[in-house]
Amino acid sequence: MAIRKIFTNDAPCLRKVARPVKNFDAHLATLLDDMKETMYKAEGVGLAAPQIGVLKRVCVIDCRDDIGYIELVNPRIVAYSGEQEGPEGCLSFPGRRGWVVRPNSVIVRGFDRFGNEVEYKGNELFARAVFHETDHLDGKVYIDIATEIPDSYEEDEV
Ligand code: NI
Numbered sequence: 001m002a003i004r005k006i007f008t009n010d011a012p013c014l015r016k017v018a019r020p021v022k023n024f025d026a027h028l029a030t031l032l033d034d035m036k037e038t039m040y041k042a043e044g045v046g047l048a049a050p051q052i053g054v055l056k057r058v059c060v061i062d063c064r065d066d067i068g069y070i071e072l073v074n075p076r077i078v079a080y081s082g083e084q085e086g087p088e089g090c091l092s093f094p095g096r097r098g099w100v101v102r103p104n105s106v107i108v109r110g111f112d113r114f115g116n117e118v119e120y121k122g123n124e125l126f127a128r129a130v131f132h133e134t135d136h137l138d139g140k141v142y143i144d145i146a147t148e149i150p151d152s153y154e155e156d157e158v
Pocket of ligand 1: 089090091092132136
């Protein structure tokens, strides 16, 4: 496994639409292993392949919740509901935070590294992370939809 460079700010790879994975091979497994290690090293709750300059529809998430660490290849959101608003950040925009409205619940389907279909359901931070990471696969970043964090909001953790 290896720590990969996380591209930031104006890097063109953050604005490109990623391509679906066709081969569930050793190359994909290495990519996922590296993304996992890179996400934990950076203390993020998610990482999408375009953030490390790989334009494939792959992301990893770990919200330190009951769902735990997951890998999503070619993810697609099949249902969502409700609404949440709260602070959001991104490893590709270090030092910044913004206020983002997202659905509160999500069901996402995709594939694991072996090509088996997987489905995950979750709320709150998990739903926020799924929308944030799948946006990355379409070249969308949260700062485009974020507003200022209200003065009335006190963050208890960064
Ligand atoms: Ni991000």
